[in-house]
Amino acid sequence: MTKHAKARVFDLARRETDEPSSLVVRFGVEQPLRLMSGAVLAPWQCAYQTYGTLNAARSNAILICHALTGDQHVANVHPATGKPGWWQTMVGPGKAFDTDRYFVICANVLGGCMGTTGPSSTNPATGKPWALDLPVVTIRDMVNAQAKLIDHLGIDTLFAVAGGSMGGMQVLEWAASYPDRVFSALPIASAARHSAQNIAFGEVGRQAVMADPEWHGGRYIEAGTRPEKGLAVARMGGHITYLSEAALHNKFGRRLQNRTTPGFSFDADFQVESYLRHQGLSFVERFDANSYLYVTRAMDYFDLAADHGGILAQAFRGTRTRFCVVSFNSDWLFPTSESRQIVKALNAAAASVSFVEIETDKGHDAFLLDVPEFEATLRGFLDAAAKARGLPVAA
Amino acid sequence: MTKHAKARVFDLARRETDEPSSLVVRFGVEQPLRLMSGAVLAPWQCAYQTYGTLNAARSNAILICHALTGDQHVANVHPATGKPGWWQTMVGPGKAFDTDRYFVICANVLGGCMGTTGPSSTNPATGKPWALDLPVVTIRDMVNAQAKLIDHLGIDTLFAVAGGSMGGMQVLEWAASYPDRVFSALPIASAARHSAQNIAFGEVGRQAVMADPEWHGGRYIEAGTRPEKGLAVARMGGHITYLSEAALHNKFGRRLQNRTTPGFSFDADFQVESYLRHQGLSFVERFDANSYLYVTRAMDYFDLAADHGGILAQAFRGTRTRFCVVSFNSDWLFPTSESRQIVKALNAAAASVSFVEIETDKGHDAFLLDVPEFEATLRGFLDAAAKARGLPVAA
Known part of the structure; x- marks a missing residue:
């Protein structure tokens, strides 16, 4: 049943590729x-x-x-x-x-x-x-x-x-x-x-990516662009699910960003908004939008x-x-x-x-x-x- | 303290406007x-x-x-x-x-x-x-x-x-x-x-709307368009929070849509995905995207x-x-x-x-x-x- 390994010489010093970081x-x-x-x-x-x-x-x-x-x-x-x-x-x-x-x-x-x-x-x-x-x-x-x-x-x-x-x-x-x-x-x-709820969260993230016109049906690399806004929204939504309500409350509560009275605006008036926007923006710098689709999808199909x-x-x-x-x-x-x-x-x-x-x-x-x-x-x-x-x- | 009403004649038969439905x-x-x-x-x-x-x-x-x-x-x-x-x-x-x-x-x-x-x-x-x-x-x-x-x-x-x-x-x-x-x-x-968590969910919805290029900085009516995709994503995300995990599980579980084996695709393969997409699409037919921004924002600022x-x-x-x-x-x-x-x-x-x-x-x-x-x-x-x-x- 098990596929056993063929022993090979493994030499950490020999990098097997031109990939610089791995x-x-x-x-x-x-x-x-x-x-x-x-x-x-x-x-x-x-x-x-x-x-x-x-x-x-x-x-x-x-x-x-x-x-x-x-x-x-x-x-x-x-x-x-x-x-x-x-x-x-x-x-x-x-x-x-x-x-x-x-x-x-x-x-x-x-x-x-x-x-x-x-x-x-x-x-x-x-x-x-x-x-x-x-x-x-x-x-x-x-x-x-x-x-x-x-x-x-x-x-x-x-x-x-x-x-x-x-x-x-x-x-x-x-x-x-x-x-x-x-x-x-x-x-x-x-x-x-x-779970159904987790499939649902995954689907919202994917739809956010796919709704971004810069996604170009997935062919954004050839179009010379990236669906950054959609991926950031997906990440923001995902990020909420990684934290508990108590963690969000203890970390941010209803504290305002750089002010003591409400700004009555759509700026990131609350610290939690500013935090989420930062999470979204920093994520798109290191992650590929299509990979986000594939990897969330892999989780959806998992049912051991x-x-x-x-x-x-x-x-x-x-x-x-x-x-x-x-x-x-x-x-x-x-x-x-x-x-x-x-x-x-x-x-x-x-x-x-x-x-x-x-x-x-x-x-x-x-x-x-x-x-x-x-x-x-x-x-x-x-x-x-x-x-x-x-x-x-x-x- | 209380502003008391000035009694007026109220006549249901007299519609006070040309608004047909209210x-x-x-x-x-x-x-x-x-x-x-x-x-x-x-x-x-x-x-x-x-x-x-x-x-x-x-x-x-x-x-x-x-x-x-x-x-x-x-x-x-x-x-x-x-x-x-x-x-x-x-x-x-x-x-x-x-x-x-x-x-x-x-x-x-x-x-x-x-x-x-x-x-x-x-x-x-x-x-x-x-x-x-x-x-x-x-x-x-x-x-x-x-x-x-x-x-x-x-x-x-x-x-x-x-x-x-x-x-x-x-x-x-x-x-x-x-x-x-x-x-x-x-x-x-x-x-x-x-709560901080609810502000966070609201912010993701708003960012989904604002990320849609059809939003046009809010001036989509004059542009003759509507940020339907962004608003649909916002609604999908919101809708998950309106249901319990148990409700989603009982209603959909991991049941597939119109098939018995996984389709290994990004189509709405699971029933819960199809349901959410429907929720998103039907919502945009009856709701204004900017109103979604204003009304969610009103909730955020609520702190009695x-x-x-x-x-x-x-x-x-x-x-x-x-x-x-x-x-x-x-x-x-x-x-x-x-x-x-x-x-x-x-x-x-x-x-x-x-x-x-x-x-x-x-x-x-x-x-x-x-x-x-x-x-x-x-x-x-x-x-x-x-x-x-x-x-x-x-x-």
């Missing part, structure tokens, strides 16, 4: 990627980052799966924004994902815009950007692409696969599709299927139970993977009830599972933030798993 | 409306509907205040859509707001687009549509405009003022600004101030405590109005906690107050739907209030 593997026409839709991608490529050192036994590799608008730059300065990596609080020497002990890999997802094949990549058949001619991709397609990268890196079994939100969906898919290759799995603030005869437990039948499921009590986008469904299915499949609901008012975004109890949870689970895996204890 | 009162330059921003509207006008008969004592009038995208067509076929009035379940002969007993009035809000002065009205100074030159209006401005209509109708004290959502904000403002003119008040699924020294109870000090506060347990846009704040302030002001949280999975929209316990709550409260007011008992 490692990239190019898969030629002889290494096609078959998608769930039936379409086939060949050639295609996968961009990724690594941190730490792969041990001789190749047993200390952790794959981190990024969320909707994340990318492979987990723990290094982002080449486009100059900001720290998106999980720098968790990944690095001495951190929960301790790069002194583990070899950490993160790949840009299929459909993304940071080097892995996506709608802004060149369609080999036309020499032009794929745009909406790229077949729709799914979470399973993303995971299958990552598995080919892991093959390429000569890694048979991952010590851990971890990720939050859409990253958690990939973790679950990894555990279901490649059970023998995942020693431990950490789906965080995630769900085994995208449906892929296993309608019974979620069936996705994990016979698994020997150790699971650590984490949710946040103020997360209303991927609420604890979704994590409980995963735990229930894992229990039904007699899997080894820890479940922690972290108390915080930070909402869905908590998985990206410095939440000590969360960090301690990850660290504790990974330490125990490392011991079970026979990895050396922490220095 | 009654309209035109207030001339000698009857200016002074706004909270300091701006003055003169002339201006107010469109309204009435149902039932005003009794000789003029003591049986109920003012219903409509929500964001509602209008004065509470209980008659809507002239633009041909659909039943938005509260036809509650208003009519024998219904909770029994038009055999009560004289029901509903006015289009200031800033609206159904006959009351709003951004699509003509600016008398230019002869062109106001567009964004119309001063920003507030909930208090809406209520002051309604008070002038009630004066015009020769009504001193309203038997009841009732409304849900933004309508509830107007109810609270009526009770605070005109305590002697409100015998009973029914703020439903509402809040004494717009801030208008009374920061203490909400102060808004109701000495009130003799009987209050019935209603919330719905699955409403996350105007959650029960907001209604509890109102109740707490009313208790602190030693007001007469009933509070009911209705159990339903229908979310914020429940106030518009057929929810028997809700209907019974309104009916019971109004019956008791009618007895206290000395109105005849129900036939």
Whole structure:
């Protein structure tokens, strides 16, 4: 069932591409990627980052799966924004994902815009950007692409696969599709299927992008423009769902921007408006609008139970993977009830599972933030798993 | 403190305007409306509907205040859509707001687009549509405009003022600004101030409208166009917040549209997408984009405590109005906690107050739907209030 890796020499010093900011593997026409839709991608490529050192036994590799608008730059300065990596609080020497002990890999997802094949990549058949001619991709397609990268890196079994939100969906898919290759799995603030409400939010974001005349039916690169306004609106709407009502209230409340009395205008009079506009504007500088369509769509189509005869437990039948499921009590986008469904299915499949609901008012975004109890949870689970895996204890 | 009405002859048979679908009162330059921003509207006008008969004592009038995208067509076929009035379940002969007993009035809000002065009205100074030159209006401005209509109708004290959502904000403002003119008040699924999260959702909707190039800086009427795509996106986003997650799940779940297997496309593959697109498209046929900006903005600026020294109870000090506060347990846009704040302030002001949280999975929209316990709550409260007011008992 499991596709085992062909061991290859993996040399971090040898950059396999001219892509300046990431490692990239190019898969030629002889290494096609078959998608769930039936379409086939060949050639295609996968961009990724690594941190730490792969041990001789190749047993200390952790794959981190990024969320909707994340990318492979987990723990290094982002080449486009100059900001720290998106999980720098968790990944690095001495951190929960301790790069002194583990070899950490993160790949840009299929459909993304940071080097892995996506709608802004060149369609080999036309020499032009794929745009909406790229077949729709799914979470399973993303995971299958990552598995080919892991093959390429000569890694048979991952010590851990971890990720939050859409990253958690990939973790679950990894555990279901490649059970023998995942020693431990950490789906965080995630769900085994995208809810109707989340599909609805995704659709509003997509419609905002597509309503922008600068979108040009997806062919904005050739038109020399970008649907920045539509993408900014999509991001603003999305961003509200990443925060709890309490977080927004504590952070901004009804405080006014640079004034003490209402301006009675449509300017960003409230601080929360100014914050959202900033989120929208800064997002469009680093993200591709068509990728936003593809990646949100991949989440919509995710329904792990449906892929296993309608019974979620069936996705994990016979698994020997150790699971650590984490949710946040103020997360209303991927609420604890979704994590409980995963735990229930894992229990039904007699899997080894820890479940922690972290108390915080930070909402869905908590998985990206410095939440000590969360960090301690990850660290504790990974330490125990490392011991079970026979990895050396922490220095 | 209270502005008492000058009794006038009110004759339903005499339509005061050429507006075909509603009654309209035109207030001339000698009857200016002074706004909270300091701006003055003169002339201006107010469109309204009435149902039932005003009794000789003029003591049986109920003012219903409509929500964001509602209008004065509470209980008659809507002239633009041909659909039943938005509260036809509650208003009519024998219904909770029994038009055999009560004289029901509903006015289009200031800033609206159904006959009351709003951004699509003509600016008398230019002869062109106001567009964004119309001063920003507030909930208090809406209520002051309604008070002038009630004066015009020769009504001193309203038997009841009732409304849900933004309508509830107007109810609270009526009770605070005109305590002697409100015998009973029914703020439903509402809040004494717009939360940071709700301001955020409003801002996304406005940005969606303004991002549409057909908006033309608000001057789309003169440009002979309409920002339909932007307004549809705004409506889609808003609509999600009106429903609970459970309602969306029960109504649509992850069911596909006209197919049994995923289409792997950006078409409305899921039923919930098709539903939202329909909501967006049908909304733009009946609503003005600039009105959407003004009316959402009015909600943002609503903060009744801030208008009374920061203490909400102060808004109701000495009130003799009987209050019935209603919330719905699955409403996350105007959650029960907001209604509890109102109740707490009313208790602190030693007001007469009933509070009911209705159990339903229908979310914020429940106030518009057929929810028997809700209907019974309104009916019971109004019956008791009618007895206290000395109105005849129900036939």
